[in-house]
Amino acid sequence: MSSEIVIDPITRLEGHGRIHIFMNDSGDVDRAYLQIPELRGFEKFAQGRRAEDMPQITSRICGVCPMAHHMAGTKTLDDLYRVDPPPAAKKVREMVYDAFMVEDHALHFFFLGGPDFVVGPAAPKAERNILGVIGKVGLEIGKEVIAARKELRGLIEEAAGKVIHPVFGLPGGISKPISPELRDRFVAGSAHAVEFGKLALQIFRDVVLSNAEYVDLVTSEAYTHRTYYLGLVDELNRVNFYEGRLRIVDPNGNEFLTFDAKEYLDHVTEHVEPWSYLKFSYLKDVGWNGFTDGPDSGVFAVAPLARLNASDAMSTPIAQEAFEELYSTLGGKPVHHTLANHWARIVELINAAERMAELAADPEILDPNVRTVPTETPREGIGVVEAPRGTLLHHYTTDEQGLIETANLIVATQNNAARIALSVDKAARELIHGANVDDGLLNQVEMAFRAYDPCFGCATHSLPGQMPLIVQIHDPEGDLVRELRRD
C-alpha cells in the first residue's frame, strides 16, 4: 500500500514547515520533500519606502537573524549610494557581526543541533532537547553557554543599539564610533568567546568524534551529496562573514567561479516547484538538472560546511588548526557530508571569535571617523553577507529620491533549498523501509535538514518559532490512515 507520511511542523527549527514522505506499494519511500508556509507581500510592503529604512525593516522580518539582514541591508545601501565607508566603520561593522556569528552558532550547536549529536540521534525523544544536552555536558558548561551568549548580546546591544533590531548601519558607515570602554569590553568578550569556542570543539571531539557510531553516521551515504559550494572569501580565499568575493567550488573541490556580489544574479537563478512556496537557487552556469548532485547539476550549498569547502583556509590560527583537523579526519576537501555542518559551525565560531579579537585590538577601531556621507543619486544596490545559515543577498532599486521601487531578498535557506530537498529525500529513502516508522527514524530524516540550520522564518518570509510535530500517513487515495503527534 502506498502512503504518505507528513512531519508537520518540524521540531526545534526556527520557523515551521512540514515534511511529506510518500510511500510506494512495496513499503519503501517513493519521494520525500519539505513544504513550507509563506509570508506574503514583502515586495509590495517595501515599495515606496525610503531605502535607508530597509536595514531596520528587513531586520524585523524575522527574529532569528536580524543582524544578518541589518548588515546585508546596510551594505546594499553602500552600493546603492556608491559610497565607501571609512575603514573604522567597516571594522566596527565586522567586529559586531562576528559577535553575532559567535552567539548564533553557539545557540545552534548547543540548543538546536546539539540534541542530535550531544544527546544522540537514537536517544529517547524526551531526552533529545536542551535539557538532555545539559545532562550530557554538565551544568557548568550549560551555564557557560548562557553566560557567553549574554555577554555577546550585551556587546552587540551597546554597539548596535539593539540586539534584535540593530540601528547602527547607515549608508557609508555607522551611527556612532566605538568608545575605548566598549573596545575594552570587546577585547574581554572576544577572549571569552575564543575560550568558549575551544570548549565547544573539545565537547565535539569528546562526544562525537570519540564515538565511532556517530562518525559512521556523519560519513554515511544517507547524508552525503556531491554538490557545488558557495561562500564569501577574502583576498587570500579565506572565509569571511562580512565582505569579500563570492567563490564557488565544484564537487571535486576545484574553483569553478569567483565573482563580485554585484554579479550574483548573473550566476545564480531560481527554480520553481509546484509543491513549494520556496524557490530553489541553482547555478546558471551549470543549469538545472533536477534534484540531483554531481558536476552536471547546478545544485549548490551554502552555510558553514559550504563556506569551508569554498575556501582555501581560515583567517585565524586556532580556527585554521580546527579546519585542518576537520579535513584530515574526513578525508580531505571538499567534504560532502551534510552532518559535518555541525563541526564546521564550531570551526566558524572559533574563527568569528578570533577575528573579533583581532579587530578589537586594532587601534583604528577607535577612529571617530565612521561615516562617509553619500552624495550620489541612488538607483540600484546589491549587498551580500554570510549569514550564519549561508549567503544572504539584498537587492534594491529606487527612484531618484531613494524610494524603493523593487526589493528582493535571496536568503540562505533559499540558496540551500535544493540541497536540503535532496537531503530529505535521500535520508528518507535510505532510512525508512515500511510504513511503520518509529520516532528515531523520523528524527534521523529531520537531522538531514536540521544540520543546515535552515531558517524558514525568512526563507519564505515566514515566522520565527517552533511548533509541535505532526506525522500523517496517507494511503494511495490520499486518505489519512495514521496520525502521530509529537508535542
Place this chain on the structure above:
Amino acid sequence: MDRAASTLVLGLGNELAGDDAVGLLVARTLRDELADRAEVVESSASGLALIEVFADVDRAVVIDAIKTGRSPPGTISEMTVAHVGRVLAPSLHHAGLPELAAVAERLGLRFPSQTRVFAVEVEDPYTLGAGLSESVARSVAEVAARVRDVIDGWEAENLEVEVEVTTCTTSTSPRRSSIT
C-alpha cells in the same frame, strides 16, 4: 527598578506580519501605564533566546499570537506555564515556557515563580504590512485589561504578604522586608 523583585510583561510577535503583531501591540498599549509597576518588553525572539528576558524576574505575563484554527479569531485564552506545554499549537513563536523554566531550574537560574500567558487566536499572521484583522484588533483592549487585572491581583497578594511581614517585623525588629 530592582529586577530581583519585578514583574515582566512580555509581548511576543512579528510587528510586520499582520495579526502576528498582536502581542507586541498589547505590550505597547500598556507600556506607559505600567511603567512604574512592570518591565514591559516587546520581542520577536523565540525559544531559548528568550531565557535572558525571563531571568531574575518574579512574575511574568506573556502575550502571544496563537493559531489553532479551532476558535474564532480574537478569542483570548489564558494559560499558566503548565498549560502551555499541553495545548496543541502552543504559539507561533513557541516561547517554549515549560522548557525554558526547566532549563532555568536545572542551571540554577531564577525564573518567574508565577507566569500567566494570554494567547490571542489570529486569522492571518502571514501577510507583511497587513496590520491586524478587525476581530484581532478588537481584542487588544480586552487583553490589555486582563493583563492589568493579573498585575493588580499579584500586587494585592503582595500587599497582603507585606502587611503580614510588617505586622510580624514591627513586633520583633525595626526592619521591614520590601517585597515589591
